[in-house]
Amino acid sequence: MRIVRTVAELRDATLAARTTGTGIALVPTMGALHEGHLSLVRAARAENALVVLSIFVNPTQFDDPSDLAAYPRTEQRDAELAGSAGADVIFAPSAAEMYPDGFATTVHVGGPLTATLEAAGRGTGHFDGVATIVSKLLLAALPDAAYFGMKDAQQVLVVRRMVRDLGIPCRIVACPTERDADGLALSSRNTRLTAEERERALAIPRVLRRVAEAIRIGAAGKAAAAAPSGDPAPTGAEPLADHGAFETARRRGLAELSAAGLDPEYLAIVDPEDLTPVDAPPAGGAVLVLAAARAGNTRLIDNVVVDTGTPVPR
């Protein structure tokens, strides 16, 4: 395994694989690797001849300098873990390599994807920082595919939009969120939690599961009501008022997060394509349920995709 620091070295390290066209994968990370990152490396390894893992704690996507300063940096350990999981090249550039003097370019994704949720919580510049650094990493590594974790679901959507819009010749692969045995989504920030904060944080996946279940039941009810014919559901068989049910589940969830001692920022039930709020299960479609909450000083996010296309039988 090779560690490179400059774009020129990275291009050199990927040249042979590019020439033979055997498949180059990029796994962009901010280091502090955990099993979630390693699952991305393994997915990349299974599908490509060369796997590049980048480690760059991107300053432009932090709105809070103390969050940036506190972000864990463990490069030596990261490189060993990534190598064990199958990475061939570690690209660990300096900030000056990525943002040299005079740097003046921003890649901005507009529209609904960046007008909500994490954009509100982390500052409007967050996704500009993400889109800009990801475009730079993709253009540096020129991979055939790049692997991202679904834990950062909104980030995946923003990156997909940016890659499609600019026409960067690369597939974006979204891999499932990895969780600890207790259900907490893996995150580099988890190391900052005290044992007590971690206990409280478990309310996040618990609430997401409950909201998902409420949505599944609502969707199943709707399907059952609509099943006999295309006619309106018979009086009395109306299983639930969808609008109220989604909003009720969402409010209950927020209350449960607060009751668990967390400081919830959002709990949202949205269209997984464009993040617009939905108040009824789409016919055969999926919904995305996302949450952000603070446990002490640590901000945590998580989400689940609820496929309402295969309703749960009642």
Place this chain on the structure above:
Amino acid sequence: MRIVRTVAELRDATLAARTTGTGIALVPTMGALHEGHLSLVRAARAENALVVLSIFVNPTQFDDPSDLAAYPRTEQRDAELAGSAGADVIFAPSAAEMYPDGFATTVHVGGPLTATLEAAGRGTGHFDGVATIVSKLLLAALPDAAYFGMKDAQQVLVVRRMVRDLGIPCRIVACPTERDADGLALSSRNTRLTAEERERALAIPRVLRRVAEAIRIGAAGKAAAAAPSGDPAPTGAEPLADHGAFETARRRGLAELSAAGLDPEYLAIVDPEDLTPVDAPPAGGAVLVLAAARAGNTRLIDNVVVDTGTPVPR
């Protein structure tokens, strides 16, 4: 010569040259080709195995809908001219191919390059439109080099900055402005000029030459004054007050443009690297003199680079 309409077709048309690594050139244009564009094609032809010329009248870089509507569109003729000059592939996509439904991404170059001159005259979105479409064209064609005309000097600087900042693997080649025999810089907009407007428009290159001459004389005087030693110039030999001379030349030039019946927008003497105004000839450096003015309803721009490093002897 082949005309392609989609990015997929363009990738297919450039695949062989990419695989053999013999050099791919892109000449981005908005069509209405003239000898200026063809000089770019010839420069590209001389240095590359495959020359792609793109024709796309980019709606996002026009702030004025009537300017967009009036922009000449002559694709058949353009394709023939480009082919004669040595283009192998014409990429002429639809607006829907470049900006499909849901398109939401903007490439923005900030800083001094986009805070002045054309940005003021054409709306703040102009260079966002330019940077976004050029990044898309570069990522579609994936050329080794792209050729731009120095007539749009500020555009060249913005594109260079964007390409360097994002790390798009492509050289940006700037070619000299082509002029008609009477000195007018070639532009697709010249066809809109009446004979009388065209006569007036000749004041633009004339004024640029005069300002350039004043700068050369100032630089030569400065060099002559400084030549004998590093001591201050002797009293009485002070050839001109640099500060006043640049500003005087600039104001006289503006007055001459107005006197010629043009509506001048700017006449600027700037650092050719970052477009900041200069009021003295840099030691051994170059300055860029740019002008924008309207002749009737037609907005024209032009510029000259003045190399003050080889002072004119007095």
